[in-house]
Amino acid sequence: MKQRNDTGGLSRRRFLAATAATSTALAAPAVLGQARPRVVVVGGGAGGATAARYIAKDSKGAVDVTLVDPSRAYYSCFFSNLYLGGFRDFASIGHTYGALAANHGINVVHDWAVAVDREKRTVGLAGGGSLGYDRLVLSPGIDFRPGSVPGWDLAQQNRMPHAYKAGSQTQLLKAQVAAMRQGGVYCMVAPPNPFRCPPGPYERISMVAHALKQSNPKAKILIVDPKAKFSKQGLFEDGWQRHYPGMVERVGPDFGGDKVEVRPASMEVVVDGEATKVDVCNVIPAQQAGRIAAIAGVTDKSGWAPVVPHTMQSRADANIHVLGDASLQGDMPKSGFSANSQAKVCAMAVRGALTGSKVFPARFSNTCWSLIGTDDGVKVGAAYKATDAKIAKTSGFISKTGEDAELRKATYKESIGWYAAISADMFG
Amino acid sequence: MFLLFRRHEKTRGWSAFADHDGLKKAVSTLLAAALLAFLPAAAWSADAGRGKALYGQCKRCHQVGGGAKHRIGPHLNDLFGRAAGSLADYRYSRAMKGAGSGGLVWTEATLDAFIAAPRAVVARSRMSFAGLEKAEERAELLAWLRGFSGARSDVPAAEPTVTPEEYGLDPKLLAIEGDPEYGAYLAGECTTCHKPGGGEEGIPSITGWPPEEFVIALHAYKRGKRVHPAMQLVAGRLSDEEIAALAAHFHRAEDGP
């Protein structure tokens, strides 16, 4: 496939911004020869659902939006740890696409996108059909990097679940934790950077510890971690000491956490040559952009898809935007909040390009809440701006150790409010 | 009293059947006035300490007293006997309007339940208040509020919910004309957490706020005079014009899904 000029999208954006004053939102579509410009969005998570919704909603029907996702029900990764901890039921993290179709006229197609023809601008579906687009938005999330944890592959996911794409895997992990023998060992093989939801594995440890403290208080938790440091480390370690003393041990690269192998048949974890028998093994492998991004040819050798920060356009193809976890954008963590934030910038840029609506400067933000124990919530957040090179962090904040219980409870309640809001922002 | 309550119950049944809002309101107001007439004079005074002090938790959003206006929440004059969500010139949440047309009328009993746990009574109300736990505090607050229902000549003038001076802000900030289209784009950053329409109690609704309240709140965060790390971060990078644009947007914004 032909590489397009990196700056093509940018100059077009600026041109449209300059002409916006003389055009209206429903001006003649920039793409000639058809009734309405077409946008295809692949992936119905925090990035894709938000982008589809905002493009359809704000263009008031001037853009034809099709959302492609194989699942009829979406289970959010965010808050799936709270389900593991017993703070949410499974149904409460499930969402459907009905309102996107009913309220905003989005065509929702339940199928796998398996091919992208960038010359003809079509997306091929596993079911055989093909969808034409003027702009393609890829928000496919993550896939696992084969071979990153020796001994583990997807065929082992029922014995050693990853539970890092929410759904039946999350239910399986919860069932395994509940069925663990008294005094057994729960092991997590944590992923190397960069990966989806930086505090996610450690919130999961907190939630599993919370569940075990009630059902299996002598159980132990072992984290085998290739990283020297992790997100909110001080807050998590302080919380583990307070809520679950003596339960959690983390083996970092200092003690061989970066040299791990698993043996699913015998339920063994081998750390730096030393085998340990465990009862539950949660393997979270190294990650890369969801497969369709590589199929479309927009990923680089890092496995992620580089984007132009101002518009979230792929650096390889100005007709394709990549959002969320799959994108290589700079400083933003891979989170649902980030994807939702990027989707709104993308939606504005897409509408601007296709309908001539006003284009405003990109701005991004992110906050990640984590629950450590009952009513003990913490958060980390930052604001970002688009530079030509990357999405760059401008300022941030993080919870502190030693905060009083009221503040931690308020932080937890905030996270519940956020979950309700972002769900409505994606699917409402 | 017994007679009054019986008549009240009867009236509600009848007016609901007739589905005639104006008449219902008129009757309710009359009843509230009649109720007050039965109260001993000592039962209420405008500066009765506890009730007024407890109202401090409400006054950021609600005005009450002479000349009270709708702010973030509706004014609370003549609240007793009023059907929920029934003032024509205030934009209620769908949930509150629905509760009113479903027959919810504000009485001692219904207000007591609502103030104790607002979302237990109107699940998706936009009112962001966790609830007043203690029954005697609710009684004191309601006793004081009741003084503003019915025809009286001695009610004090309503106090403002918030003023720019409280935070040392230049009142000129309130005069900036915001661009609602820009506001609509910027609002995307807000709606990730602030659910349009009734939110969860952890994060308040900002839909339909009067622009003055909105502008003052964001400038107070921007200058670190209201404390919340995420809000200070967001407000900190908004220009005066951007704050005005957001205020213009949210003033007109609709309840979401």
Added chain:
Amino acid sequence: MATPRPRIKLPRKIAAGDPFTVKTRITHPMHTGLRHDGKGRIVPRRIVNRFSVRFEGEEAFSVDLHPAVSADPYFQFTMAVPGPGLLEFRWEDDDGSVYGLRRRIAVE
């Protein structure tokens, strides 16, 4: 309390006479004896009070620990060995328990 779990980390290759880095850590609460529990009772002192390393039976490194050393004590030090031999690590607990690990060192 969970049983303390010691860990050590040695380089893969060790040459006779060349200094190498040893890292050790044991999971241990290191109760100072000054802290109160949730019910206001003193949590009795319980710490690892001595950590020592022997090479071929001869003490190569040792340290006495006192209250106020934080939980999960971690030590990193350098040493050199003249040739192959047995390296023994020993953590002594206030409650009388002794936790040990051994590594046979092959030199190049």
